[in-house]
Amino acid sequence: xxxxxxxxxxxxxxxxxxxxxxxxxxxxxxxxxxxxxxxxxxxxxxxxxxxxxxxxxxxxxxxxxxxxxxxxxxxxxxxxxxxxxxxxxxxxxxxxxxxxxxxxxxxxxxxxxxxxxxxxxxxxxxxxxxxxxxxxxxxxxxxxxxxxxxxxxxxxxxxxxxxxxxxxxxxxxxxxxxxxxxxxxxxxxxxxxxxxxxxxxxxxxxxxxxxxxxxxxxxxxxxxxxxxxxxxxxxxxxxxxxxxxxxxxxxxxxxxxxx
Amino acid sequence: xxxxxxxxxxxxxxxxxxxxxxxxxxxxxxxxxxxxxxxxxxxxxxxxxxxxxxxxxxxxxxxxxxxxxxxxxxxxxxxxxxxxxxxxxxxxxxxxxxxxxxxxxxxxxxxxxxxxxxxxxxxxxxxxxxxxxxxxxxxxxxxxxxxxxxxxxxxxxxxxxxxxxxxxxxxxxxxxxxxxxxxxxxxxxxxxxxxxxxxxxxxxxxxxxxxxxxxxxxxxxxxxxxxxxxxxxxxxxxxxxxxxxxxxxxxxxxxxxxx
Numbered sequence: 001x002x003x004x005x006x007x008x009x010x011x012x013x014x015x016x017x018x019x020x021x022x023x024x025x026x027x028x029x030x031x032x033x034x035x036x037x038x039x040x041x042x043x044x045x046x047x048x049x050x051x052x053x054x055x056x057x058x059x060x061x062x063x064x065x066x067x068x069x070x071x072x073x074x075x076x077x078x079x080x081x082x083x084x085x086x087x088x089x090x091x092x093x094x095x096x097x098x099x100x101x102x103x104x105x106x107x108x109x110x111x112x113x114x115x116x117x118x119x120x121x122x123x124x125x126x127x128x129x130x131x132x133x134x135x136x137x138x139x140x141x142x143x144x145x146x147x148x149x150x151x152x153x154x155x156x157x158x159x160x161x162x163x164x165x166x167x168x169x170x171x172x173x174x175x176x177x178x179x180x181x182x183x184x185x186x187x188x189x190x191x192x193x194x195x196x197x198x199x200x201x202x203x204x205x206x207x208x209x210x211x212x213x214x215x216x217x218x219x220x221x222x223x224x225x226x227x228x229x230x231x232x233x234x235x236x237x238x239x240x241x242x243x244x245x246x247x248x249x250x251x252x253x254x255x256x257x258x259x
Numbered sequence: 260x261x262x263x264x265x266x267x268x269x270x271x272x273x274x275x276x277x278x279x280x281x282x283x284x285x286x287x288x289x290x291x292x293x294x295x296x297x298x299x300x301x302x303x304x305x306x307x308x309x310x311x312x313x314x315x316x317x318x319x320x321x322x323x324x325x326x327x328x329x330x331x332x333x334x335x336x337x338x339x340x341x342x343x344x345x346x347x348x349x350x351x352x353x354x355x356x357x358x359x360x361x362x363x364x365x366x367x368x369x370x371x372x373x374x375x376x377x378x379x380x381x382x383x384x385x386x387x388x389x390x391x392x393x394x395x396x397x398x399x400x401x402x403x404x405x406x407x408x409x410x411x412x413x414x415x416x417x418x419x420x421x422x423x424x425x426x427x428x429x430x431x432x433x434x435x436x437x438x439x440x441x442x443x444x445x446x447x448x449x450x451x452x453x454x455x456x457x458x459x460x461x462x463x464x465x466x467x468x469x470x471x472x473x474x475x476x477x478x479x480x481x482x483x484x485x486x487x488x489x490x491x492x493x494x495x496x497x498x499x500x501x502x503x504x505x506x507x508x509x510x511x512x513x514x515x516x517x518x
Contacts, residue, residue, distance in 0.1 A: 045348035045384050047309045052301075063322045089304035096356060100382035121380060121401075123359035125304050142380075 002092065002108045003032055004190070005076040006175040006226040008182035010251040013223050014068035015040075017211050019076055021204040021231040023061050026078035027054030035079040035091040037106070038064060040071040044101035044179040050091045073182055075175045077106035089126030093175075094134050096122060098141065099148040101179045105134040108228055109171025109187055117166065133172065137162045152181070152249075156257055159183050160245045164259035167243070175226065182248040184226045186240025192226040193237045194251065202232040222251025261351070261367045262291055263449070264335040265434040265485040267441035269510040272482050273327035274299075276470050278335055280463040280490040282324070285314030285337035294338040294350040296365070297323060299330040303360035303438040309350045332441055334434045336365035348385030352434075353393050355381060357400065358407040360438045364393040367487055368430025368446055376425065392431065396421045411440070411508075415516055418442050419504040423518035426502075434485065441507040443485045445499025451485045452496045453510065461491040481510025 005022045007015045019038060027033030036055035039048045055061045055078050077092035084090040093106040107130035114129045120142065122135035140162040141155075149155040159176060163185045166172050173190050176183040184190060195202075197220075199213035217223075226246070230237040240246065243259035264281045266274045278297060285295045295314035298307040314320045314337050336351035343349040352365040366389035373388045379401065381394035399421040400414075408414040418435060422444045425431050432449050435442040443449060454461075456479070458472035476482075485505070489496040499505065502518035 042311075042347040045346075047347055048307070050306045059326050060322070063319070067318050087304075088301040088306055095354075097382065097384060100384055102384060123356060125356060125359055125361060 002077055002079045003228040004106050004108050004173065004175050004226070005231070006177070006182050006184060007074045007223065008248040008251060009072050009221070009223045011218070011221050012070035012072055013221070014070050015074045015076070016065050016068045017209070018225050018227070018231055020065055020209060021206060022076055022078055022227070023055040023065070024204070024206045027056040032078035032080040034081040034086045036061065036077065037091050037093050038076040039074065039093045039095065039104040039177070040069050041073040041102070041104070041177060041179050042071065046095060046102040046104050046177070046179070048093065048095055050088060052086050052088050052091050073177050073179065075104050075106050075177050075182070082110050084126055084128035087126060090128045090131070092130060094131050096134070096138055098138050101148065103138060104177040105137070106175045107133060108173040111166060111170030111172060113169055114166070129170070133166050136166060137176070156183070156247045156255055160185070160257035160259065163245055164243065167259070173228070180249065182224070182226065183245055184240070184248065185245040187242055189228055190226065190240040191228070191230050191237040192224060192240070192246060192253070193235055194253065195223045195225065196221065196251070201234070203234050205231055205233045224248045224251050224253065261336055261338045262487040263365050263367050263432065263434050263485070264490070265436070265441050265443060266333045266482065267507040267510060268331050268480070268482045270477070270480050271329035271331055272480070273329050274333045274335070275324050275327045276463070276468070277484050277486070277490055279324055279468060280465060281335055281337055281486070282314040282320050283463070283465045291337035291339040293340040293345045295320065295336065296350050296352050297335040298333065298352045298354065298363040298436070299328050300332040300361070300363070300436060300438050301330065305354060305361040305363050305436070305438070307352065307354055309347060311345050311347050311350050332436050332438065334363050334365050334436050334441070341369050343385055343387035346385060349387045349390070351389060353390050355393070355397055357397050360407065362397060363436040364396070365434045366392060367432040370425060370429030370431060372428055373425070392425050395425060396435070415442070415506050415514055419444070419516035419518065422504055423502065426518070432487070439508065441483070441485065442504060443499070443507065444504040446501055448487055449485065449499040450487070450489050450496040451483060451499070451505060451512070452494055453512065454482045454484065455480065455510070460493070462493050464490055464492045483507045483510050483512065
């Protein structure tokens with residue numbers, strides 16, 4: 001099993017505070033020492049930092065924390081392997097181009113019999129069930145739409161439907177980014193919070209690190225943070241219901257799409 | 260115009276010395292201040308460090324130099340934009356998945372009328388001629404082979420043919436990696452060197468930094484380095500002939516394929 005972290009905002013925001021909390025679970029406070037990754041969008045493109053080793057004592061993870069990069073949309077993952085060896089090619093998040101934009105995907109759980117799903121031209125590079133599920137999901141989207149859908153709601157329901165089909169025989173908590181939306185599907189465990197004015201102080205659940213968001217934000221800022229388990233001890237997170245998929249855009253929850 | 264750097268070896272090697280030379284040309288000793296990128300393979304997958312800003316004073320480029328990552332195959336690029344604004348999506352090297360492996364591409368030059376080439380399902384994310392040319396090249400390969408060719412020579416000639424077609428109306432110096440080979444096409448300017456025993460000292464052309472390769476290698480090591488302009492002042496580099504494409508594997512020049 002693994003832990004997921006996503007962030008989606010209406011103004012460019014750095015993910016350092018939340019990523020610090022996640023990285024602690026990557027080998028130090030948690031068992032997820034088999035790799036970590038962080039994808040940060042700039043428009044339709046994402047850049048990705050990946051390491052097939054523990055985040056908690058990684059120099060690259062320290063670099064990311066010490067050199068904040070602001071973004072509207074980020075996806076991170078710490079891995080405890082269930083299927084697939086410890087290797088770069090098996091390290092989430094995975095990235096593929098579809099319709100001239102990067103899609104970024106990270107998964108928590110295990111999907112049985114994933115090889116029976118069609119993947120079309122999206123071939124896995126590694127040997128995780130997660131990457132194959134991502135390929136199958138993109139193949140479903142590409143079959144249904146020849147270009148990025150003009151109606152966002154049609155895309156939302158297509159992602160939810162593909163998620164439900166893949167999740168029917170396994171555990172399919174996932175985060176998916178397309179450069180405009182963050183899709184967050186809960187199979188067993190997922191939480192979110194939207195930070196907005198009036199901003200307050202927050203303290204990491206696994207450390208004494210705290211930040212006063214009032215001092216680093218403006219009143220119009222909205223920042224949605226999604227995580228497997230709540231990352232802070234003094235804020236109220238909303239738990240997901242199994243089978244539901246949240247859609248975030250502009251730092252707001254736009255829809256909860258049932259399976 | 261831009262500068263290219265590639266490395267292909269028979270034992271995992273870090274690219275720090277050569278990358279340091281390239282990074283100096285990224286805004287400090289050279290005009291290539293509009294972005295830089297470095298892709299490092301581990302097997303069939305590559306991880307990429309990208310920044311749409313000058314390499315010469317980049318903290319991320321410093322991280323890469325201070326935390327050497329060993330690899331068999333690397334491609335780097337410093338950018339001076341000709342077409343396409345300064346943005347992450349326009350920063351080389353570009354990466355796409357084909358046949359279950361990452362292909363990595365960096366280009367020096369400008370291609371006229373590149374939009375008339377078929378790109379199939381490989382859609383550009385940014386607006387450079389380079390990324391479109393990469394899409395067209397991959398589309399040609401996918402049209403010709405349904406999976407990674409068992410005969411390497413058929414792949415070599417297909418890459419060279421696609422390169423010649425794209426390069427017919429422009430300047431198409433490029434580096435292309437597939438996780439096994441490094442393809443290096445010279446349109447106007449490209450150089451290579453193969454470092455092997457007896458190893459000697461080398462000094463960067465643009466700095467006083469030198470390294471004694473004898474102290475960091477074994478007698479069986481072979482390291483091919485390809486660069487737009489020779490990176491060292493005290494070694495003999497081989498210049499490419501316009502239209503020829505080199506194929507490197509195992510730290511050796513395996514073929515020179517004419518257009």
